[in-house]
Amino acid sequence: MASTAVEKDNLFIPLIDFSQFLHGDSTSKNKAASQILDGFQHAGFIYLKNHGISSSSVSAQFAQSAAFFSRPQSEKDALEWYSARANRGYTAHGREKVTQLADKEDVEALRLAAPDLKESLEIGRDDEEDCPNMWPSVEDEAGRVFKEKSLAFFEECKGLHMQVMRAIAVGLGIEEGWFDKYTDRGDNTLRLLHYPPVRKEVFQKNKLQVRAGEHTDYGSITLLFQDSRGGLQVQSPNGTFVDATPIPDTIVINAGDLLTRWSNDNIKSTKHRVVEPPPKPNQATGEEHPARYSIAYFCNPNFDKQIDVIPSTCREGEKPKYEGVNSGDYLVKRLTATY
């Protein structure tokens, strides 16, 4: 049995030791693969430890992210996200609304009602034609290091995506490398997220206020690295939102809508959101919640691939529930609907 990371309201998110899949004998490997598949089929979420991405790589990327978001607003605005097809660049949510107001009191009132609760930078494969990444100036040394480190982290995550898809293949009883031809291009997005400090009264005044609204992800799987603040919640089968508490050195991985479709609804894409962090024992009670950082690596099948239901996920005599779609078009369509 895998140990359990989250257990509440009929939501059971397993904590799986991925070294058993990567380096174990065939019995351990198959066992880890079925635990992973089982987690995706029932919760839509798993936690992975010993995943092969070193804690120094992860903390270095968090440091790069914090340094990036501490740049002057004008520098970040110059890197603005520019199209759903490219899905690269900087987004400051709610900012436009705020800056259009001249009156100081109006600005403050609006800031309390609908504050900027997150900002993000999306980074894609760096060699995609006509879709450049939006890097800070590489003439500045920090900008050059940011680019180099972020691209190295991108590659590490790409490798883990391939391995997790292999585990899903083994779990499904198909050839281990079945997904490789869908994962080898790395048409993925590294999204750095910063939830700035926020006054507690913002949540008290508006019970619906969240740091990131509920949603499902779009692609195959998402690798989610969170800091120790907390606030991520996952929807349980009962409909409640349950804390997905940070566990050091683990990655939270969830399945996205395209994998649900690809697997004929065998695998779940589960709603999640980010809310006010839960109180921690012995924590000083200030007026403000400190900043939260997370890194989401959204994985997609190669954009030039047709995604037809995986034959082995249909039971005998069962028809596929979905028509084939092109992976890249599917993602662009979903992004266009939200941005």
Ligand SMILES: O=C(O)CCC(=O)C(=O)O
């Ligand atoms: O910040 C987080 O923990 C979650 C972010 C997320 O779900 C997303 O960006 O899709």
Ligand SMILES: [Fe+2]
């Ligand atoms: Fe998400």
